[in-house]
Amino acid sequence: MKTIIIEDEKPSARRLGRLLEKLNVPVSAMLHSIEEAIAWFGDNAHPDLIFLDIQLSDGLSFEIFEQVDVRSAIIFTTAYDEYALQAFKLNSIDYLLKPIDDEELEMAVKKYRDFKPETQKMALDFDDIKKLLVNPLEREYKKRFTARVGQHLKIINADEVECFYSENKGTYAATSDGRNYLLETTLEGLETELEPKTFFRVSRKFYINIEHIKDIVSYTNSRLQIKLNRFSDQEIIVSRERVKDFKLWLE
Incomplete structure (x- = not known):
């Protein structure tokens, strides 16, 4: 199982890496920007699983997938884009709200291991999710x-x-x-x-x-x-x- 972390805050990335090690999930790479991630995908086979932060220092991480046809399973990590969480649930293995909780992380990894979706079924509609992030749909929230x-x-x-x-x-x-x-x-x-x-x-x-x-x-x-x-x-x-x-x- 090949796993990478895309996260611009290095302390957060290292902490996530340590938590994954405890779950016997080795991390192959920690990437900290869109530019670094695009270069990495150009030189490496795509991983089985990506832990993906939404907002990186040089933009929204969805820009990576405008240039790279990623077929990996993805677990989102997000700080405050609550209005897009419903889309994440429909299009990814799971999402984790920062600060990441040990038990929630373990459950997310277990979910991936239990289901292990076929690669071709994991092509996420990043354009639709990006639209939600940049121009969230007008919707009625619970009153x-x-x-x-x-x-x-x-x-x-x-x-x-x-x-x-x-x-x-x-x-x-x-x-x-x-x-x-x-x-x-x-x-x-x-x-x-x-x-x-x-x-x-x-x-x-x-x-x-x-x-x-x-x-x-x-x-x-x-x-x-x-x-x-x-x-x-x-x-x-x-x-x-x-x-x-x-x-x-x-x-």
């Missing part, structure tokens, strides 16, 4: 959610939600009236349902609503702490790997 409260269903408007968070294998909506409601979904399930201009996944545990941010303060290890108008049950910390993307999102 309401329902939660069971006793024998009743509570209707929760999306703009009332200060944050969505996971706890004890449950997913909750914390609203502006100080209530927390258990939802019948997961944070991963919310990724294609939430308006990406309004909601941002600051960590594996939290999605926050920009309209309810009260303060943003510096935190240890180059991280940020988010303070919301009402929710104070737990600290909300922007993971170090997401700080850069979070700042871009704010703008």
Whole structure:
């Protein structure tokens, strides 16, 4: 099984490589730019599996496939392009949201090993996915959610939600009236349902609503702490790997 990583952040690439080694997945090459990847494909046989970051330092990684007819299986790694995740699910083995979780990585590798799609079936429609990234389709994101409260269903408007968070294998909506409601979904399930201009996944545990941010303060290890108008049950910390993307999102 020949595997390569295409990732412009070298520390992230090295970390992913170490995690893959623990899963007995040897990495043949780590490539850090579109230019480097195109040159590599010109001199090497195509790998069985590619871990592909979307936004590289010299552009969108889909530009690689405008010049190279890649037939490899692909697992996407992405920081904040939530509006394209549905396309990834339909056209790839899997996607991993940064910072990459050990267990999610293991599941993605297992999925590849279990299915091992035939090469000719793995030709991805990169043009369609690129259009989603550059010019995302006008679509309606979810405006309401329902939660069971006793024998009743509570209707929760999306703009009332200060944050969505996971706890004890449950997913909750914390609203502006100080209530927390258990939802019948997961944070991963919310990724294609939430308006990406309004909601941002600051960590594996939290999605926050920009309209309810009260303060943003510096935190240890180059991280940020988010303070919301009402929710104070737990600290909300922007993971170090997401700080850069979070700042871009704010703008």
